[in-house]
Amino acid sequence: MDRALADNESDQPLPDLGKMADRVTRGMAKWPDVPAVYNWLQLDRRGRWRMKGTEITHPRLLGFINQHYFPADDGSYYFQNGPQRVFVELELAPYVFSLAGDRLITQNSLPVTGVTAAFLSDQGDLYLQTDVGPGVVDDRYLSEIEEWFVADQDRDAALAQLLDGVYQENTRLVSQGLSIDLPLQPVTQSAVPEQLKFVARPEPPEDGGEYCVD
Numbered sequence: 001m002d003r004a005l006a007d008n009e010s011d012q013p014l015p016d017l018g019k020m021a022d023r024v025t026r027g028m029a030k031w032p033d034v035p036a037v038y039n040w041l042q043l044d045r046r047g048r049w050r051m052k053g054t055e056i057t058h059p060r061l062l063g064f065i066n067q068h069y070f071p072a073d074d075g076s077y078y079f080q081n082g083p084q085r086v087f088v089e090l091e092l093a094p095y096v097f098s099l100a101g102d103r104l105i106t107q108n109s110l111p112v113t114g115v116t117a118a119f120l121s122d123q124g125d126l127y128l129q130t131d132v133g134p135g136v137v138d139d140r141y142l143s144e145i146e147e148w149f150v151a152d153q154d155r156d157a158a159l160a161q162l163l164d165g166v167y168q169e170n171t172r173l174v175s176q177g178l179s180i181d182l183p184l185q186p187v188t189q190s191a192v193p194e195q196l197k198f199v200a201r202p203e204p205p206e207d208g209g210e211y212c213v214d
Helices: 002-007 022-030 059-067 139-148 155-163 189-196
Strands: 037-043 049-051 069-071 077-081 084-090 095-100 103-105 115-121 126-130 134-137 149-151 171-175 180-187
Touching (some): 037 077, 115 189, 126 189
Antiparallel strands (some): 069 077, 095 103, 115 126
């Protein structure tokens, strides 16, 4: 996989994010049975890509990965590296949201246009279910988002109860700029993948197929 990734660091222009490059679709058609890769690529809690634990910093490689990051049917996420799927281990969630003015964007620069559910974990992380997919707010932006937490009673006391797993009926996440007005629900960190319906640690299926597992 190292050679294949290095080959994608060329100076060729990349298509728009979210649109698969023509050379990738051609490779998929030409080599349809390339074994998928597991335990190689990770997405950390702040949206940084890591290869075997080492942060990826090459701009064009980052652009290529961001452009070809997709959900699979089973709730796992993968990077389409030419004809090969590289499944991603998620430290917290498939997407990491940051603020850009009055917008939420993902680590791979996809704009969020709708939020349908909000959860506060027992570790203090804010998870959102969105039109893009499930994700977590980058903790560096939580101080800016703190004003979105609205409660009828003392807000700090209500948030403390949520952190303890106690649902507070009138505690909400409200942002007029992003058209968000949702109940803020408690969730334990371990229950997040099931609650938001994604696979944090993909594993190769036991179907007798050939897979690259390191």
